[in-house]
Amino acid sequence: MAYADDLLQDARHLAARGGKKPKQSSLRRAVSTAYYAAFHLLVADFVANYRVAGERPRLGRMFEHRRMSGAAFEVKDRQNPTPIEADIKKMIADFAQLQKERFEADYNVGRSWSPTDVNRTLERAEDVFTVWRRIRKEKLAQHHLMSMFGARHD
Amino acid sequence: MVMPAAVRQQAKIRDEVRALEEELKPDVIRIRWDIGEDWRDEWAIFFRIVLSDDAAQHRLREVAKNVEQLLAERLDFPELGVFAYHNFRSESEQAALQEEAWA
Numbered sequence: 001m002a003y004a005d006d007l008l009q010d011a012r013h014l015a016a017r018g019g020k021k022p023k024q025s026s027l028r029r030a031v032s033t034a035y036y037a038a039f040h041l042l043v044a045d046f047v048a049n050y051r052v053a054g055e056r057p058r059l060g061r062m063f064e065h066r067r068m069s070g071a072a073f074e075v076k077d078r079q080n081p082t083p084i085e086a087d088i089k090k091m092i093a094d095f096a097q098l099q100k101e102r103f104e105a106d107y108n109v110g111r112s113w114s115p116t117d118v119n120r121t122l123e124r125a126e127d128v129f130t131v132w133r134r135i136r137k138e139k140l141a142q143h144h145l146m147s148m149f150g151a152r153h154d
Numbered sequence: 155m156v157m158p159a160a161v162r163q164q165a166k167i168r169d170e171v172r173a174l175e176e177e178l179k180p181d182v183i184r185i186r187w188d189i190g191e192d193w194r195d196e197w198a199i200f201f202r203i204v205l206s207d208d209a210a211q212h213r214l215r216e217v218a219k220n221v222e223q224l225l226a227e228r229l230d231f232p233e234l235g236v237f238a239y240h241n242f243r244s245e246s247e248q249a250a251l252q253e254e255a256w257a
Binding site for chain 1 (some may be wrong): 192193194196205214215218232238240241242247249251252
């Protein structure tokens, strides 16, 4: 199983730890891990295109979290997006929310996490996996992945 | 930083959210929101959605997706100049946590 899938499974275990009275620390780690699962899913796909396998981990470390969610994506006709465009839009929205949750889980100790919110975060991460695996070979999806890495548009 | 259209259109947002709240009962108990900057310093609208215990425990994905989708349909977030974030908790979780922002 790929590293990203392992992380997603870890996130589920962390969320379930403690049963009906989970510790905030477990919930926070579940949220953070769910984000990193989605992050590594995308990074792994990006670096897989690099021919020199030994350099891929270094390439993966060049990703910047803020840039990844800020990458612009324009739908040609906002009222009628194509199925691929709709998928990419959904993935962008889910990924950005995961990033926000991870930031708060890691740094905002004043926030109380509820199991419902954590479960919804896990669902978002699962959706990123499902959507990305459906569209990852599409030219538009690969183009957006390049943008998430920081490449400029033509 | 330039104010987004959402700041000027809060009355419209309030009306749309209230109407949706009514429409989605009994799964949705209430929807609270505010506008601010997110961790990236981008303008955002933050929704806090309290669900019934039944919806949260048994139909979370379905109900949450529906709420998110309907909010996006009723409020054109790109036009409003904000990115939308949605957080959820159940009625009993809110009863235990007693957070004013969710009340």
